[in-house]
Amino acid sequence: MTERTDDAPAAQGLGRRPAREGLQAPAAGRLGLRLPASVAGRLWELRSLSLVGVLVLLAIAGVVTSGGNFLSVSNVLNILVSSSIIGVVTVGMTFVIIGGGIDLSVGGLVALASVWATTLSSQQYGAWAMVVCALLVGMGAGLVNGLLIAYGRLVPFIVTLAMMVASRGLAEAMSGKKTQLVTVQSINNIATTNVFGIPLLVIIFAAVVLVGWIVLNRTTFGRRTFAVGGNTEAARLAGIDVRRHTALLYVLSGLCCGIAAIMIISLTTTGSSTHGDLYELDAIAAVIIGGTLLTGGKGTLVGSILGALVFTTVTNIFVLNNLASEVQNIAKGLIIVAAVLLQRRGTT
Amino acid sequence: MTGSRAAATPRRRFLTGGAAAGAGALLAACTSNTTSSSNSAAQTKAVSNNDKPGKPVTIGFSAPQADHGWIAAISKNAAAQAKQYSDVTFQPVAATNDVATQISSIKTLITKGVDAIVVLPFDGKALTPAGLQAMNAGIPVINLDRVFDTPRAYRTWIGGNNYGMGLAAGEYIGNTLKQQGKTSPVIAEVAGIDNLQLTQDRSRGFRDALSAFGYTVSIRQAAQFTVESGQNVMSNILQAKSHIDAVWNHDDDQGIGVLAAINQAHRSEFFMVGGAGSANMMRMIKADNTVVKCTVTYPPTMASSAISLARLISQGKGMADLTEREVPTFIMLNSATVTKANVDKYLPLGFES
Numbered sequence: 001m002t003e004r005t006d007d008a009p010a011a012q013g014l015g016r017r018p019a020r021e022g023l024q025a026p027a028a029g030r031l032g033l034r035l036p037a038s039v040a041g042r043l044w045e046l047r048s049l050s051l052v053g054v055l056v057l058l059a060i061a062g063v064v065t066s067g068g069n070f071l072s073v074s075n076v077l078n079i080l081v082s083s084s085i086i087g088v089v090t091v092g093m094t095f096v097i098i099g100g101g102i103d104l105s106v107g108g109l110v111a112l113a114s115v116w117a118t119t120l121s122s123q124q125y126g127a128w129a130m131v132v133c134a135l136l137v138g139m140g141a142g143l144v145n146g147l148l149i150a151y152g153r154l155v156p157f158i159v160t161l162a163m164m165v166a167s168r169g170l171a172e173a174m175s176g177k178k179t180q181l182v183t184v185q186s187i188n189n190i191a192t193t194n195v196f197g198i199p200l201l202v203i204i205f206a207a208v209v210l211v212g213w214i215v216l217n218r219t220t221f222g223r224r225t226f227a228v229g230g231n232t233e234a235a236r237l238a239g240i241d242v243r244r245h246t247a248l249l250y251v252l253s254g255l256c257c258g259i260a261a262i263m264i265i266s267l268t269t270t271g272s273s274t275h276g277d278l279y280e281l282d283a284i285a286a287v288i289i290g291g292t293l294l295t296g297g298k299g300t301l302v303g304s305i306l307g308a309l310v311f312t313t314v315t316n317i318f319v320l321n322n323l324a325s326e327v328q329n330i331a332k333g334l335i336i337v338a339a340v341l342l343q344r345r346g347t348t
Numbered sequence: 349m350t351g352s353r354a355a356a357t358p359r360r361r362f363l364t365g366g367a368a369a370g371a372g373a374l375l376a377a378c379t380s381n382t383t384s385s386s387n388s389a390a391q392t393k394a395v396s397n398n399d400k401p402g403k404p405v406t407i408g409f410s411a412p413q414a415d416h417g418w419i420a421a422i423s424k425n426a427a428a429q430a431k432q433y434s435d436v437t438f439q440p441v442a443a444t445n446d447v448a449t450q451i452s453s454i455k456t457l458i459t460k461g462v463d464a465i466v467v468l469p470f471d472g473k474a475l476t477p478a479g480l481q482a483m484n485a486g487i488p489v490i491n492l493d494r495v496f497d498t499p500r501a502y503r504t505w506i507g508g509n510n511y512g513m514g515l516a517a518g519e520y521i522g523n524t525l526k527q528q529g530k531t532s533p534v535i536a537e538v539a540g541i542d543n544l545q546l547t548q549d550r551s552r553g554f555r556d557a558l559s560a561f562g563y564t565v566s567i568r569q570a571a572q573f574t575v576e577s578g579q580n581v582m583s584n585i586l587q588a589k590s591h592i593d594a595v596w597n598h599d600d601d602q603g604i605g606v607l608a609a610i611n612q613a614h615r616s617e618f619f620m621v622g623g624a625g626s627a628n629m630m631r632m633i634k635a636d637n638t639v640v641k642c643t644v645t646y647p648p649t650m651a652s653s654a655i656s657l658a659r660l661i662s663q664g665k666g667m668a669d670l671t672e673r674e675v676p677t678f679i680m681l682n683s684a685t686v687t688k689a690n691v692d693k694y695l696p697l698g699f700e701s
Binding site: 066069072074075078081082116117119120121122125129132133136137140174175176177178179180181188191192264267268269270272274275276277315316319320321322324325326 | 371374375377378379380381413414416417419420542566567568569570572574575576577578579580581583584585586587588590601604605607608611612613628700701
């Protein structure tokens with residue numbers, strides 16, 4: 001919750017590194033602040049805090065309904081493992097949405113990368129080739145998204161919708177709609193390995209979040225992302241290559257999908273065109289209840305991650321209490337509304 | 349940044365381009381999925397005079413697009429079975445998951461004047477008019493698995509028994525636990541997609557069989573028939589119950605994920621029963637080194653049998669071992685209980701997931 005997310009960060013970046021950003025003086029005026037940065041920052045922290053409140057409420061519900069079972073170490077780790085894959089996808093999605101875009105293709109890309117990396121010929125080359133393959137497929141498809149959106153000037157919703165359908169179709173064609181078993185043991189071992197009692201998948205998740213947080217909050221790239229999403233025209237006048245930056249955001253999202261694909265391959269010991277089902281909705285929901293504006297320009301990574309954790313925790317509590325799936329879905333819908341309402345109380 | 353971009357030399361462009369091309373080549377090399385040894389589909393062997401070549405017949409075949417191993421095996425088995433007969437011309441139409449497309453492709457078969465049509469409808473209710481139309485045109489329809497609304501729409505129905513599958517799984521689990529002397533065992537059930545009739549039938553059969561032993565299902569959660577959902581649901585079930593005695597998982601494809609979750613949690617105090625009968629699960633039953641001890645079949649070999657039935661009907665033959673001169677109108681298959689003791693008999697019929 002120490003995340004620093006300022007209003008109109010591009011202007012902040014301007015103040016700090018005018019030379020590197022190459023900003024022109026008139027552009028600074030157009031980027032003018034609406035609120036003092038410190039006040040805005042505090043409001044955003046409140047948003048994240050309210051989400052922590054939701055998680056605490058859920059935890060209380062979990063403890064009350066299923067006793068010590070819920071807070072046992074193995075169950076908490078189980079929740080983290082269950083969140084790890086969608087969490088990594090959510091990191092990429094947060095960047096894209098803050099940058100003013102949307103990526104509906106994440107689920108399809110996870111499926112495609114998982115299938116591509118687990119074909120018999122990929123498996124022949126061994127674990128590293130599979131990892132590289134998944135990452136390249138994710139980034140390559142993300143690049144196609146990015147080029148079409150940034151340089152082809154197409155609407156992100158349409159481009160990524162097309163990619164969502166096409167990538168899953170390609171995954172189905174490549175796998176013949178069969179589940180591809182992984183025989184490369186070192187890949188399967190990722191999901192069973194613990195480092196100091198912490199599952200490796202959780203460590204990968206944490207590493208991706210950490211790197212994502214640093215890139216978003218402590219680098220020029222992150223500041224430009226806020227700038228591009230907040231006001232494209234101002235960002236362009238400020239000397240940012242908006243198109244190149246936009247394209248890179250989708251490559252980044254694709255990279256996250258590639259990482260997620262490796263994780264899901266290991267967790268399920270398979271590659272399949274059915275992997276990553278509805279990830280686009282889960283990731284977008286997590287980002288939104290995490291407090292990121294769907295219109296871009298504002299948002300926090302920590303909020304998104306908390307959002308993803310909320311969903312997995314709900315599923316966990318429902319299974320612990322053996323409740324039917326239809327009840328789970330109703331509850332998830334209510335929680336989305338409740339979380340957003342809580343946030344609004346927190347900010348107004 | 350602008351400075352460095354302006355300095356992008358031809359050499360740098362060449363390197364970037366080369367790297368991209370290299371990555372592309374590497375990826376292209378990874379798309380192949382062919383093996384040297386291909387699995388032969390399950391076929392029935394010649395057992396009677398019925399298999400001697402008779403009047404040449406053309407059999408039309410229509411099925412949904414394969415969305416998992418089982419449907420893929422259906423189409424493969426049908427084609428392989430037709431090949432067995434020198435007097436059968438196999439006429440498949442493009443597989444589709446669109447009701448309208450499947451209706452029009454069946455109409456095409458009617459127009460072509462085939463001798464019989466084997467159809468696994470994407471949706472039994474929606475495809476009923478197409479079945480009726482074929483029957484009215486004098487073409488016998490062999491309705492595979494997903495049943496039409498009215499018996500008038502098919503000459504013969506052949507399909508699996510979902511209720512029987514649950515029953516078989518429940519009986520195996522009940523018997524085994526009874527032998528172990530368990531009085532109140534913890535039984536978990538990982539169901540398939542919950543709003544499908546077949547899932548509800550399977551669960552009903554399972555409950556009925558267990559209640560005969562005085563047992564109940566302790567925890568039941570629905571997955572999505574996918575590996576990922578199987579892993580996710582089972583990982584949570586394992587947290588919910590620190591001790592489990594038996595698990596029934598409805599579908600062997602989803603079972604790969606269920607098994608992954610069990611291995612990741614290092615749990616082995618229970619045994620697991622699968623569903624549908626994939627070759628992969630049967631190999632594990634045979635090896636006997638996992639918690640998987642049994643699977644109950646929902647055999648895709650029914651497609652092979654459907655082709656044989658279509659041939660017999662259009663040649664006016666009956667089923668050799670039965671007294672009746674005609675093929676019956678309703679054939680519900682038995683859900684076999686496959687354990688280590690009999691797995692060799694069923695392994696050739698298992699489908700690759």
